[in-house]
Amino acid sequence: MSTRAANRRLAALRRIRALIRKESWQLLRDPSSIAIGIVMPMAMLILFGYGINLDVKNVPVAIVMEDDSAEARSVASAFELSDYFSAMPVKTMAAAQEMLMSSRANAIVRIPTDFARNLKAGNAQVQVIVNGADSNTARISLGYAQGAVGVWAAKEAARSGSSGGVITVESRLWFNEANDSTYFLVPGLIVLVMTLIGAMLTALVMAREWERGTFEALFVTPVNAFEILLGKTVPYFLLGLAGLALCVAGSKLLFGVPLRGSLVILTVVSMLYLLVALGLGLVISSATKNQFIASQVTMLVTYLPAMMLSGFVFDPRSMPVAVQIITYIFPARYFVKLLQTLFLAGNIWSVILPNAAVLAGMAIALLALSVKLTRKRIA
Amino acid sequence: MSASEAALVATDVRKTFVRNTGEVVEALAGVSLQVERGALTALVGPDGAGKTTLLRLASGLVVPDSGSLDVIGIDVTRFPQQVQDKISYMPQRFGLYEDLSVQENLDLYADLHGVPQVERNEVYPRLFGMTQLGRFKERPAGKLSGGMKQKLGLACTLVRSPQLLLLDEPTVGVDPLSRRELWEIVFQLVKDGLSVIVSTSYLDEAERCERAVLMHAGRILAEGRPNEITASAKGCCFLVRAPDGMPARSLQARLFGLPDIADAVPEAGRVRVVRRSSAAPPPFELDGKSLEAEAVEPRFEDAFMLLFDAIAGDQRRESHAGIAGQASVNEETVVEVRDLVRMFGNFTAVDHVSFKVRRGEVYGLLGPNGAGKSTTFKMLCGLLPATSGTLHVAGENLLTAGAKARQRLGYVAQKFSLYGQLTVDENLEFFASAYGLRGSSRRERIKALKEQFELDRFSELPSGQLPGGFKQRLALAAALLHQPEILFLDEATTGADPLARRQFWGRITGLSERGVTVIVTTHFMEEAEYCDRIIILDAGKNLAEGTPLDIRAHAETDRDKAPTMEQAFIAIVEKQRRKDKEGGA
Numbered sequence: 001m002s003t004r005a006a007n008r009r010l011a012a013l014r015r016i017r018a019l020i021r022k023e024s025w026q027l028l029r030d031p032s033s034i035a036i037g038i039v040m041p042m043a044m045l046i047l048f049g050y051g052i053n054l055d056v057k058n059v060p061v062a063i064v065m066e067d068d069s070a071e072a073r074s075v076a077s078a079f080e081l082s083d084y085f086s087a088m089p090v091k092t093m094a095a096a097q098e099m100l101m102s103s104r105a106n107a108i109v110r111i112p113t114d115f116a117r118n119l120k121a122g123n124a125q126v127q128v129i130v131n132g133a134d135s136n137t138a139r140i141s142l143g144y145a146q147g148a149v150g151v152w153a154a155k156e157a158a159r160s161g162s163s164g165g166v167i168t169v170e171s172r173l174w175f176n177e178a179n180d181s182t183y184f185l186v187p188g189l190i191v192l193v194m195t196l197i198g199a200m201l202t203a204l205v206m207a208r209e210w211e212r213g214t215f216e217a218l219f220v221t222p223v224n225a226f227e228i229l230l231g232k233t234v235p236y237f238l239l240g241l242a243g244l245a246l247c248v249a250g251s252k253l254l255f256g257v258p259l260r261g262s263l264v265i266l267t268v269v270s271m272l273y274l275l276v277a278l279g280l281g282l283v284i285s286s287a288t289k290n291q292f293i294a295s296q297v298t299m300l301v302t303y304l305p306a307m308m309l310s311g312f313v314f315d316p317r318s319m320p321v322a323v324q325i326i327t328y329i330f331p332a333r334y335f336v337k338l339l340q341t342l343f344l345a346g347n348i349w350s351v352i353l354p355n356a357a358v359l360a361g362m363a364i365a366l367l368a369l370s371v372k373l374t375r376k377r378i379a
Numbered sequence: 380m381s382a383s384e385a386a387l388v389a390t391d392v393r394k395t396f397v398r399n400t401g402e403v404v405e406a407l408a409g410v411s412l413q414v415e416r417g418a419l420t421a422l423v424g425p426d427g428a429g430k431t432t433l434l435r436l437a438s439g440l441v442v443p444d445s446g447s448l449d450v451i452g453i454d455v456t457r458f459p460q461q462v463q464d465k466i467s468y469m470p471q472r473f474g475l476y477e478d479l480s481v482q483e484n485l486d487l488y489a490d491l492h493g494v495p496q497v498e499r500n501e502v503y504p505r506l507f508g509m510t511q512l513g514r515f516k517e518r519p520a521g522k523l524s525g526g527m528k529q530k531l532g533l534a535c536t537l538v539r540s541p542q543l544l545l546l547d548e549p550t551v552g553v554d555p556l557s558r559r560e561l562w563e564i565v566f567q568l569v570k571d572g573l574s575v576i577v578s579t580s581y582l583d584e585a586e587r588c589e590r591a592v593l594m595h596a597g598r599i600l601a602e603g604r605p606n607e608i609t610a611s612a613k614g615c616c617f618l619v620r621a622p623d624g625m626p627a628r629s630l631q632a633r634l635f636g637l638p639d640i641a642d643a644v645p646e647a648g649r650v651r652v653v654r655r656s657s658a659a660p661p662p663f664e665l666d667g668k669s670l671e672a673e674a675v676e677p678r679f680e681d682a683f684m685l686l687f688d689a690i691a692g693d694q695r696r697e698s699h700a701g702i703a704g705q706a707s708v709n710e711e712t713v714v715e716v717r718d719l720v721r722m723f724g725n726f727t728a729v730d731h732v733s734f735k736v737r738r739g740e741v742y743g744l745l746g747p748n749g750a751g752k753s754t755t756f757k758m759l760c761g762l763l764p765a766t767s768g769t770l771h772v773a774g775e776n777l778l779t780a781g782a783k784a785r786q787r788l789g790y791v792a793q794k795f796s797l798y799g800q801l802t803v804d805e806n807l808e809f810f811a812s813a814y815g816l817r818g819s820s821r822r823e824r825i826k827a828l829k830e831q832f833e834l835d836r837f838s839e840l841p842s843g844q845l846p847g848g849f850k851q852r853l854a855l856a857a858a859l860l861h862q863p864e865i866l867f868l869d870e871a872t873t874g875a876d877p878l879a880r881r882q883f884w885g886r887i888t889g890l891s892e893r894g895v896t897v898i899v900t901t902h903f904m905e906e907a908e909y910c911d912r913i914i915i916l917d918a919g920k921n922l923a924e925g926t927p928l929d930i931r932a933h934a935e936t937d938r939d940k941a942p943t944m945e946q947a948f949i950a951i952v953e954k955q956r957r958k959d960k961e962g963g964a
Contacts, residue, residue: 011493014490014493015490015491015493017490018486018487018490018491019487019491021487022476022479022483022487025478025479025483026476026478026479029478029519030478209474212472212474213470213471213472213473213474214474214475214476215474216440216468216470216472216474217468217469217470217473217474217532217535217536218474218491219438219439219440219463220438220439220440220463220466220467220468220545221463221464221488221491221492222460222463222464222491222492222493223491224460376439376440376459376460376463377440377441377442378435378440378441
């Protein structure tokens, strides 16, 4: 009896091996799979690494010196010496406004006439006006300006020994002290590559089998639905890991991005996300059974959220609260958090554990659902 | 025969589907059937008869709504996997993996069925011998011809010995030579003791099986040995000679419309007629003149049409009124092809082909897959430039004045090429404007065609949802909007059932009588009988040209005095291939 059970298991393993081999051959011979699996990650790596720059540097800023005291000049010099600003001193507010209007300046820093006097009283003010047309740049410029004033105030307080209500401004790019967007864009790219390979490619090849009727003959063999799913996921899981290696190597070698956390943990959490993506791809293709619809749905529920709502490009904290809540639906949100922590901060377990747990839960739920949805039935 | 000895036992099996449109389709309406083991059983019937559904139920891919279904003694509804472990099933579109080679496809199925290596060493050579695919082991399945793909699909289902083999229309879209080869394989399997159930819409295929099950609209019409079924048409079949100067198809179109006639098809220059009753007195009359008729033995197809007519009869009694009297072929040449050559790289697809077509003629291009028919066709329609040679269509040299000549052509493609999302009216209006019709002339033309093709009641229906035969009608109507002088039909009847094909040809006959020249390609050799003349191509060369009678004469031997069109076709192609082989050796 036990030998019979062992034989059955052996036969099942042979079937799974045959399906994996078949899938791998198809994968290697189909140019469109190679395009999505290898060429696209490479292209994105180069595009995001070299082409897209979210850094804010040399912001032209008009400095209105209404006060001519030493303290006021000292504040102005904080801007003049900064890499982030190119300061242009002007005499009047009207002149500064004119520069802002004509886009010769992106921001105005106004040091009012009573600045020195108020500073002594402990309630000095500096007015910062930023051109809000490009909200991203505006927000960052404002942050830098506040930072510059804050740092100056701290130094001033330290010098004079008085405690003058100093506020340190928190920068958005806290861990990115080199202030290089490549540092968070390139690791974040892993989420896109994994989504493409795990969800998009898997959904497409699965829907293709339904469309071309290849399943109909396959179903009338001893193979069962679980074996079919396993045969599909293994090759794409491996391809996804190759994509991960490509991205990690690329970010390290081409762009010198540090990996402060452990590579093992990075690999483990990436595998978790890959399983989530595979599960999504399988569920979508089982539900649609059509390549075109499957690709559209995958684009909508995996790729676009991974791009827009995961924190990969745009910081969720700057989104409206309603959108912030929505971002928690998408697995990419948790994965990006893990990626940015592991690359830029290190093994911070209080971040890694909860996020990894969410991904693991999602993976189990989606894979179970895909097994449930895939029946050896037609129509 | 007890139930355990039967290959399949169905008891009152019902299955309904709901289309996207909400329409409920009764695919199987209470089917009870017993199929014995070790026999070759054919499920035969028109499209939508329920053949595919029955086979899918038997292979456990679809669950019945009610009734019970035992396959090789196992309740397939409850234990589909147990059945799937033991039977083999070849779906209509056998899903070969096109990126995988012939050998890799076979290996996949051998692995899935757990065939040990020792057995493979024995099975593979046998399968390769049977299918003659041995030379193409390394070729990707996607690069095989249609016939070879079907053979590979069959081989994949035979990597191990199943207890029952289910084949769903294995020969659709396959040329006569490949079709014959496929059937030789099947016959050999049955001889070796395998139980086979095959569905088909080719009646000659069903005739050669041990048992035939005739299906229509989800019900079983008749069941039994084909010769028993054939016998039911005894005394009803006649060959009727057309009056001088009248093409057989014109007589056929008229006889087919008569109330006491169940079927009429052209055959060897005469018309084969099946009367509804053997009791009726024989004289055949046309316009008061009596016609010469000869009583003949029935064929399976005659009996099928008779049975079919009894239940579906009157829906086909559409008027063929308006068909003018006599043949309108005159001596004016409207299509002239001289020394036509088309090369694809080093490969010669069309090799010095010449022929002429006269006004009002129905001209057929026949040949196996890859013979160069479609290439010739595309050049005739001005869709593909010729490498050399001349092409005159409607008096224009197509190589220099393509667009001008094209305005006078109508073209019905192999696949339904209208817009499925647009309604019947929208499609017709779109094509009318594409042909430059405007205002009242456009409205009138559309109205007339809709009446002629009985499309009125479907005006607002998206064309993708039209019943099969009506799609074909709409495609034909769209091709006729600009009143072309020459109509090209590229395998327009592939996949259509016998009734739909007869209706289609009735319309073609009507058009030719109004002076339209018609050029067709077809896989159905008996359809060549509707043509005035046919040309047979193979490997890009012209093998034979002439009237259907001339072509049949090629295959006459002492043993076989009256070969069918199909036998003649196979004989001609094989003779040439033998010659080429000897010449090459």
